[in-house]
Amino acid sequence: MGQRTPLYAQHLALGAKMVDFGGWDMPLHYGSQVEEHQQVRRECGVFDVSHMTVIDVAGPQAMPYLQRLLANDVARLRHVGRALYSTMLNERGGVVDDLIVYLTDWGYRLVVNASTHDKDLAWLQAQADGFQVEIRERAEQLAMLAIQGPHARARTAELVDQPRAALIQDLKPFHGLAQGDWFIARTGYTGEDGLEIILPAEQITGFFTELVGAGIPPIGLGARDTLRLEAGLNLYGQDMSEEVSPLSSNLGWTIAWEPTAREFVGRAALERQKSSDDLPRLVGLVMEERGVLRAHQVVRVTGVGDGEITSGSFSPTLGKSIALARVPAATGERAEVEIRGKWYPVRVVQPTFVRNGKVLV
Secondary structure, rough: OOOOOOOHHHHHHOOOEEEEEEEEEEEEEEOHHHHHHHHHHHHOOOEEEEOOOOEEEEOOHHHHHHHHHEOOOOHHOOOOOOOEEEEEOOOOEEEEEEEEEEEEOEEEEEEOOOHHHHHHHHHHHHHOOOOOOOEOOOOOOEEEEEEOOOOOHHHHHHHOOOOOOHHHHHHHEEEEEEEEEEEEOOOOOOOOEEEEEEHHHHHHHHHHHHHHOOOOEEEOHHHHHHHHHHOOOOOOOEEEOOOOOOHOOOOOHHHOOOOOOOOOOHHHHHHHHHHOOOOOOEEEEEEEEOOOOOOOOOOEEEEOEEEEEEEEEEEOOOOOEEEEEEEEOOOOOEEEEOOOEEEEEEEEEEOOOOOEEEEOO
């Protein structure tokens, strides 16, 4: 038996198929993964993401600590409410984890992955040596819901009190602010507009029930994975890891090279890698024939070399199979993938297939 969120009983009552995810018992789907995927693309749905880890960082040296810890620069957060996506790197330039950090009126709030909970906390503590900071995990006190889809904010605003509704309506993309004992952010992992709401654990059952009762259906991890894949969003442990540079994971945009005096963990390794012209890159693949692209399938680029699919699935929005793949730097517009001993042609594209309901490939 894995760890359980406060909504475990509700998931069972709603007919969820439960699976292990990073040591947590989580809903894979509630009947149809494809229907749940389309629901988020067209309307909205609610995800239980209480397995994610919320960590608050405060103290007089919280900013320089995070500037040392993260590849992106928290100095870019110039007012309370702004959010930043970043990676934490090891000295080799590999990705310890990816996260979102918010500037708050008490310091900074980090939301990191569930499967990396233990190593993340150990890494944060190890890197805090010499800094006056307080690192506080909030797992027992807080829970988290993601309401995602083009109508997510409007539908949610109808169900909350006026101050929270006003915040939801006014909140800018990639911002998060406290409203009472809730923390409401306009962020997500689906490629659609929406909210991620962190609230006291004892309140989540009532709010989740209210959302579902109002016709906002629950969505499982299966659709969450196909939605993020269509949006070209990396999954830790598949598309990035401690052994792979963010420069080979389509995450170069998350690295703040300026100011040059900022010495973040992994910078020296990245600067050496940046000068290389043969570093593998993460691309998108679209399969024009019938078949399903899966992780670890071999990608062959004639005259160039081989690569590997890191994430792959059938895309409900495109009606064909898509993937993210790490391939040689010289890869062009065409490649082949091996499926059960046969080679199938694929198109190589920018690794963002769908955003805000719009097909981009």
